[in-house]
Amino acid sequence: MRSVRWARAGLVIPAWVAIAVLLVPLLALLLKADWAGIPAHLANPTVVPALRLSLLTTSSTLVICALIGTPLAWLLARSTHRATPWLRALVTVPLVLPPVVGGVALLMAYGREGVVGRTLLEVAGWSIPFTPVAVVFAEVFVALPFYVLAVEGAMQGLDPRYDGLAATLGASPWRTFRTVVVPMVAPGIASGAALAWARALGEFGATITFAGNFPGRTQTAPLAVYVALESDPQAAIALSLVMLLISVVILGALRGRWLR
Amino acid sequence: MRSQVSRVPFGLSGDVSVGVAGRVASHTAAALALALGVAGCSASGGESGNGPTRHTVVVLAASSLTESLTAIAKDFEATHPGTDVQLSFAASSTVVTQVNQGAPADLVALAGTSAAGPLDAKRIVGGSRSLASNTLEIATPPGNPGKVDAITDLSRPTLKVVLCAATVPCGEAAAKALSLAGVAAHVVSYETNVKATLAKVQLGEADAAIVYHSDVVSAGARVRGVQIPASVNQTLDYPLIRLTDDPTTIEFATFLLSDQARKRLRDNGFLTP
Structure with a gap:
C-alpha cells in the first residue's frame, strides 16, 4: 500500500512541477500588469498597427497553408513511393530548426542577393525583404509543418476504402479529395489550422531576420513586444496580454468542437 | 502502427x-x-572547462565592442593564466535591462553615457571610467548599389536604409544626426542592435545603414564607409562600469584602460582617451 502511495507521489509531484513551469510565467504576466493603465498602454502608437499586421499576416499564412498544405498532407498520407518517408522527414525540418536559422535560409533564398531573390529583382524589379510579404513567407515557413503533420495524421486514420468506394461510383481523384477526404478530416484540418496559426502568431526569429522591423509594415506583435520591453515595459506587458487573450479565445473556441 | x-x-x-x-x-x-x-x-557553456582555481570575469557590453573586447579578453587571458573572461554582447539598452533584472555581471561597457542613465545605481560598485569614444558613419555594401555619397542621399525613396531602433544608443544618435542634417531617411527597418543593422548591409539587403565608425572599420572590406559631416555627427563616450569588487575584475578593468587595450580599440576604429 505504502509503495503505491509513494509511486503515486512520485508521479503527482513532477506533474505539479510541470504545471507550475507552464503557469507561473503566465500568472506573473497577469500580476505584473498595470491593469488600470492598460487602455492607455494599448494606445501606444506601435500597438494597434502591430496587432493589425499580425492578424493580417497570420490569416494570409493560414490560407496559404490550407491551399498548399492540404494537398501535401494527402500526398504524404496516400503515397507508397520509396521517397515518401524522406519527404515527410523533410517537412519536419523547419519544425525543429531554430527560427533565426530559418530567417537566414529565407534571406539566402529570397534576399536581394539570394538564389531566387536576385532573379526576382532583375525580372520584376522588386525584392521581398522588408515587406509584409516577407513576414508571410517567414510565417508560412515555420507554420506549414504543423499544419501538414496534423492534417496528414487525420488522413492516415481515414479508411482507404472510402477513396475506393468513391472511385467505383465514378468520382475523379480530385472530386474524391474535395467531397470525401477533406470533409471527413475536417477536425484534423481545424486542429492543424489552430496549431499553424498559433505558431505563425508567435513567430519572431525568422521574421526579424528576414523581414526586418518597421512599424506598420513588418513589425508584428511579438516584435513590438520585444522592442517595447526596453522603452515602455508596461506597453509590452499590455500587448502580451492581448496576444495571450487572443490565443486563449481562439483555442477555447476550437476546443469544444475540434480539439481533444 | x-x-x-x-x-x-x-x-x-x-x-x-x-x-x-x-x-x-x-x-x-x-x-x-x-x-x-x-x-x-x-x-x-561558459561554466564548462572551469577548473577549481579559474577566476572568471563576466562582462556585458555594447554590440559595437564585439571585435575589440574579444581581442582584449584574449590578450588578458594569455598574459593572466587561470583567468576566464566571459563576454556577452547586446544593445546597451538590453545590457542595462539585463543588469537591472539581476543578470550576473562584473563589468558593463555601454555605448554612450546616456545609456547608463537607467542602470540601477545600487549595483554600481567601482564608479565609471571612460573606455573609448565612437562616432557615426554610413555603411553601404562594397559595390554601393544605392550610390550613397552623403547623408543627404538617405532620403531618396528608392533607397533601402536600415537604422538601429530609437531605443538603442546607435538609433538615438542616428536620429539626432539625421534631424540635424534635415534628412528624412527612407528607412525600411529598425534593428535591435548595431551589429544586426550592419548585417543587413553586409548581406546586401539594405543600401545603407547608419552605424558606428568602429563597425565600418571592424567589417573591413565587407562594407564601404561614407563619412557623416562633423557638424551633424554624434560622438558617444563609452563608460566602463564596475559592478563587483572581485580582484580579477579590478585587474581586467585596469587592463581595459592600458595602452595595449587602447591600441586594440583604436585598431577597431574607436577613439581612446
Whole structure:
C-alpha cells in the first residue's frame, strides 16, 4: 500500500512541477500588469498597427497553408513511393530548426542577393525583404509543418476504402479529395489550422531576420513586444496580454468542437 | 502502427496510435526538447572547462565592442593564466535591462553615457571610467548599389536604409544626426542592435545603414564607409562600469584602460582617451 502511495507521489509531484513551469510565467504576466493603465498602454502608437499586421499576416499564412498544405498532407498520407518517408522527414525540418536559422535560409533564398531573390529583382524589379510579404513567407515557413503533420495524421486514420468506394461510383481523384477526404478530416484540418496559426502568431526569429522591423509594415506583435520591453515595459506587458487573450479565445473556441 | 513509426526517419513521431493531437504533440515535444537543450547549452557553456582555481570575469557590453573586447579578453587571458573572461554582447539598452533584472555581471561597457542613465545605481560598485569614444558613419555594401555619397542621399525613396531602433544608443544618435542634417531617411527597418543593422548591409539587403565608425572599420572590406559631416555627427563616450569588487575584475578593468587595450580599440576604429 505504502509503495503505491509513494509511486503515486512520485508521479503527482513532477506533474505539479510541470504545471507550475507552464503557469507561473503566465500568472506573473497577469500580476505584473498595470491593469488600470492598460487602455492607455494599448494606445501606444506601435500597438494597434502591430496587432493589425499580425492578424493580417497570420490569416494570409493560414490560407496559404490550407491551399498548399492540404494537398501535401494527402500526398504524404496516400503515397507508397520509396521517397515518401524522406519527404515527410523533410517537412519536419523547419519544425525543429531554430527560427533565426530559418530567417537566414529565407534571406539566402529570397534576399536581394539570394538564389531566387536576385532573379526576382532583375525580372520584376522588386525584392521581398522588408515587406509584409516577407513576414508571410517567414510565417508560412515555420507554420506549414504543423499544419501538414496534423492534417496528414487525420488522413492516415481515414479508411482507404472510402477513396475506393468513391472511385467505383465514378468520382475523379480530385472530386474524391474535395467531397470525401477533406470533409471527413475536417477536425484534423481545424486542429492543424489552430496549431499553424498559433505558431505563425508567435513567430519572431525568422521574421526579424528576414523581414526586418518597421512599424506598420513588418513589425508584428511579438516584435513590438520585444522592442517595447526596453522603452515602455508596461506597453509590452499590455500587448502580451492581448496576444495571450487572443490565443486563449481562439483555442477555447476550437476546443469544444475540434480539439481533444 | 509499427510501420508508421518507422516512416519518420528522424524518430520524431513517437506513438502514432494516440491520434492527430498526440502525433503533433509529440513533434512539438521533440522540438521543445531540442529548443530547451540548445538553451541549456548556451547557459551552461561558459561554466564548462572551469577548473577549481579559474577566476572568471563576466562582462556585458555594447554590440559595437564585439571585435575589440574579444581581442582584449584574449590578450588578458594569455598574459593572466587561470583567468576566464566571459563576454556577452547586446544593445546597451538590453545590457542595462539585463543588469537591472539581476543578470550576473562584473563589468558593463555601454555605448554612450546616456545609456547608463537607467542602470540601477545600487549595483554600481567601482564608479565609471571612460573606455573609448565612437562616432557615426554610413555603411553601404562594397559595390554601393544605392550610390550613397552623403547623408543627404538617405532620403531618396528608392533607397533601402536600415537604422538601429530609437531605443538603442546607435538609433538615438542616428536620429539626432539625421534631424540635424534635415534628412528624412527612407528607412525600411529598425534593428535591435548595431551589429544586426550592419548585417543587413553586409548581406546586401539594405543600401545603407547608419552605424558606428568602429563597425565600418571592424567589417573591413565587407562594407564601404561614407563619412557623416562633423557638424551633424554624434560622438558617444563609452563608460566602463564596475559592478563587483572581485580582484580579477579590478585587474581586467585596469587592463581595459592600458595602452595595449587602447591600441586594440583604436585598431577597431574607436577613439581612446
